[in-house]
Amino acid sequence: MGSYVELHCHSNFSLLDGASPPEELVARVKELGMTALAITDHDGLYGAVRFYKAAKESGIKPLIGAEITLDNGCHLLLIAENKAGYSNLCRLLSYSHLKGGKTKAALDWPTLASLSSGLICLSGCRSGEVCKCLVQAKEDDAMAVAEKYLEVFGRKEFFLEIQFHYLPDDTRLCEQLVFIAKKLGIGYVATNNVHYATPEKHKLQDVLVCIKNRTTLDESAKLRRPNFEYYLKSHEEMCQLFAGYGEAIANSSLIAERCSVGLEFEEYRFPDFPLPQDETGMSYLTKLCYLGMEERYEPVTEKVRKQLEHELGVIDKMNLAGYFLIVWDIMHYARKNGIPAQGRGSAADSIVAYVLGITRVDPIRHNLLFERFLNEGMKGTPDIDIDVSTNHREKLIQYVYDKYGQEHTAMVSNVVTFQARNAVRDVGKALGIPSHIVDRLAKSLDSYSASNLKDEVANLGEFRNNGSLPWQKFISLCQEIADFPRHLSIHVGGMIVSSCPLVDIVPLEPATAPGRIVT
């Protein structure tokens, strides 16, 4: 029998629900001697890249999935088996958000059915459709729902999920789910619906639930989980819990072996810049540069010509002509339309950027070093930051949308995190600490980060001597929540454009601004 692999695990990118960052979960999995882990956050892949990097660095096999919310409110776990499955997962998450709106996801059945290939489907927790029927003692309905999923995903891709969290009806539910699986000839798999790495983190998870629901610990008994069993359990612990269900443990490992999805985005490329007939990206860029050179330099010295030739050679070797043309095009549009915009930062070291009108500093005159901006040893793409007048930003954003199309363009979202003041306010409210005290403490803090709150509070006059246990817990929880994602917002100017439809590589969702899509 293979070692147990956790296939249902929420990181703190299950916003205000998961109580451990991806890195902490990966570290715990390694500590437990496990070999793989799936992160399955609610309705998103927000933490997938961080998780993927941490897992790769630790020698843990990363599985990419999500717990999606259907339009009937039920949950369903999807794990990408391959690249096609990953794309389908991104599409499903995107459609789910586009249908449900900014704050909630809601995937309809026909969409799910049409994009199910390459995905392994697990029936989900107690909020899953099958289990929900069983909780309500509707056994026939549970069987019918399981058959419906089986029809869409197929016998090898659909598994009933069994969980044991020491809840009164767990034993019955496990028996009934295994009965359905056997009757339909499908697999069943054990998962632990993990929400934190270690048991003691359940306190923070309780607090997060309160923050999410804008309530206090005292008033949230029905919203919070009843105990601390939702932690990452070892192979031995899971074998003991599912002693009669060896197949459920073995299947977790078999599923993990089947999945292979890379998130290196090596094949990512910029969109093809629409070129005039008989031109290549490089020939067109060269033409524009020489035209710009004649405009910028009078006379054109040998030094200028040589530097331009050198830079164009590097750009050619690194296949970046398209990238420069895109930036040139944006700046060209800005200039034509009277939009104040200017490139800044290390792009000013480049004569190509200068003659294209992206930057306004002459690198020859100021003896600037091009290699600081771009050299052949560099991995990735050089940074060209452009400052745009706030009043005209929207017009330029709209131009990029129109030029490359809605499918290929999105604004970048920001992850707003917990820092000292909002941590104190939110955690304090959850603990039921009087608002005037929380407010006074928040206003007294100088530090931006919450990670050293204990030390800072120890130096604050009126709070210094409060050694009571509830107060100590409060401060300690504020520290624990430091840097946790709180909610998403839209980046003021960050845009992403791609050659392939963005929904194939990242989930998209609507922003508050009408018609605006973020990733």
Place this chain on the structure above:
Amino acid sequence: MSKLLEKPKEIKVRSNVEGIPASIIRNGKLERVESIYQRWRVADEWWRQEIARDCFRIRTSSGFVCDIYRDMLTNCWYLSRIHD
């Protein structure tokens, strides 16, 4: 029908290595645990007076059906509910 005790009553329980009750002392007599109907765990109120309980609904050799729990913080056993 069942009766929730106003205050849980400490009782003596012998359990196996997995923490599952094997027998209890009731009215001074040892009764074997013949069935465990349910097992559940509760952890709550950590911000006030923490509780952490491993709970069992059992039937003993005398036919006595009740809810007992092990306080996971003190390892003491308590009788909390009696079923008819």
